[in-house]
Amino acid sequence: MGEHKRIGILTSGGDCAGLNAVIRAVTRRAIGTYNWEVLGICRATGGLMSRPPQVKMLEMDKVDSLLMMGGTVLGTTNKGNPFAFPMTDGTVSDRSQEIIEGYHQLGLDALIGIGGDGSLAILRKLALQGNLNLVAIPKTIDNDVGITERSIGFDTAVNIATEALDRLHFTAASHDRVMILEVMGRDAGHIAISAGIAGGADVILIPEIPYTLENVCRKIQERQDEGKHFCLVIVSEAVCTEAGEAVKISDRSGEGRLGGIGQYLAEQISTSSGAETRVTVLGHTQRGAMPSPLDRLIASAFGVAAVDLIANEQYDQMVSWQNRQVVSVPIAEAISKYQAVDADSTLVKTARGLGICLGD
Numbered sequence: 046m047g048e049h050k051r052i053g054i055l056t057s058g059g060d061c062a063g064l065n066a067v068i069r070a071v072t073r074r075a076i077g078t079y080n081w082e083v084l085g086i087c088r089a090t091g092g093l094m095s096r097p098p099q100v101k102m103l104e105m106d107k108v109d110s111l112l113m114m115g116g117t118v119l120g121t122t123n124k125g126n127p128f129a130f131p132m133t134d135g136t137v138s139d140r141s142q143e144i145i146e147g148y149h150q151l152g153l154d155a156l157i158g159i160g161g162d163g164s165l166a167i168l169r170k171l172a173l174q175g176n177l178n179l180v181a182i183p184k185t186i187d188n189d190v191g192i193t194e195r196s197i198g199f200d201t202a203v204n205i206a207t208e209a210l211d212r213l214h215f216t217a218a219s220h221d222r223v224m225i226l227e228v229m230g231r232d233a234g235h236i237a238i239s240a241g242i243a244g245g246a247d248v249i250l251i252p253e254i255p256y257t258l259e260n261v262c263r264k265i266q267e268r269q270d271e272g273k274h275f276c277l278v279i280v281s282e283a284v285c286t287e288a289g290e291a292v293k294i295s296d297r298s299g300e301g302r303l304g305g306i307g308q309y310l311a312e313q314i315s316t317s318s319g320a321e322t323r324v325t326v327l328g329h330t331q332r333g334a335m336p337s338p339l340d341r342l343i344a345s346a347f348g349v350a351a352v353d354l355i356a357n358e359q360y361d362q363m364v365s366w367q368n369r370q371v372v373s374v375p376i377a378e379a380i381s382k383y384q385a386v387d388a389d390s391t392l393v394k395t396a397r398g399l400g401i402c403l404g405d
């Protein structure tokens with residue numbers, strides 16, 4: 046059984062479906078099997094920065110209903126890097142030491158950090174600086190964390206995008222329209238390529254494969270020539286204009302956030318081909334749903350495995366899905382190997398084999 050432990054768990058970065066299922070799995074394994082204490086840390090590292098640290102005591106009967114619940118009961122943030130924390134007076138400050146002190150004030154023996162590559166890099170830096178025993182769990186609808194075939198949240202997002210294509214199909218056919226679906230994915234096209242194939246898209250545009258409007262319009266024309274007067278296009282938000290510029294919505298940060306490539310394409314396609322176009326931007330509906338069965342399963346397996354890593358005192362490790370099982374890999378390796386869509390991958394070959402236009 047080993048010695049008694051008090052562990053913390055936090056969710057960091059953008060939320061996604063399946064986070065609550067991991068919180069449940071960690072709690073059940075840590076308390077049910079090992080009889081440890083589990084502290085849920087609120088608002089990512091923000092909870093460790095607060096004084097007193099802001100936590101929720103997790104207990105077996107409190108996590109029962111979390112398996113199918115979207116979001117995260119612990120709260121999260123994808124802003125506020127503690128090493129350059131934005132202060133209310135407009136300055137930035139290094140608040141890493143406050144987080145490290147928060148961990149020690151709580152008397153934690155280990156911390157489970159659930160995050161994407163950005164959050165995991167920050168958590169690892171904190172762990173090295175403050176001697177924190179960190180175990181990581183990958184989550185992100187973008188599925189771009191290195192050395193894991195799957196991250197929590199991706200499958201649900203693909204399901205939602207696929208269902209959106211299914212719905213667009215019939216209205217597109219009824220009106221002879223080009224329907225453009227813009228999906229998330231930040232810098233990677235995993236959601237677009239997967240949902241595009243599963244949802245029967247005619248054109249899939251991802252940031253990893255450069256496209257021309259001429260090729261896209263040719264595909265629309267080919268379909269017209271075959272008597273198919275509608276076309277389904279799925280585009281990842283990170284796809285640039287033909288001139289190579291990212292399309293962004295301005296926000297308070299001044300950097301802007303991705304969004305708008307669908308509308309850009311609609312205008313270009315309509316001007317070049319005369320086709321009637323409409324755009325659907327799925328946005329955060331891809332993140333906010335009940336987790337799919339596969340995401341519940343991965344979340345459960347990752348949660349149990351992460352607790353077992355702590356039981357074996359194997360720190361600085363990330364749980365990873367490989368060849369239908371959970372293994373552990375060094376966090377450093379996972380965050381150093383960004384996982385974009387490989388242009389030679391099976392899915393890209395499948396899309397080409399099906400006659401789907403990838404714009405190149």
Ligand code: F6P
Pocket residue numbers: 059123161185186187229230231282302303332
């Ligand atoms: O990384 C997850 C993600 O959903 C991206 O796909 C998207 O670009 C971004 O987060 C959106 O962030 P926010 O919730 O801050 O708008």
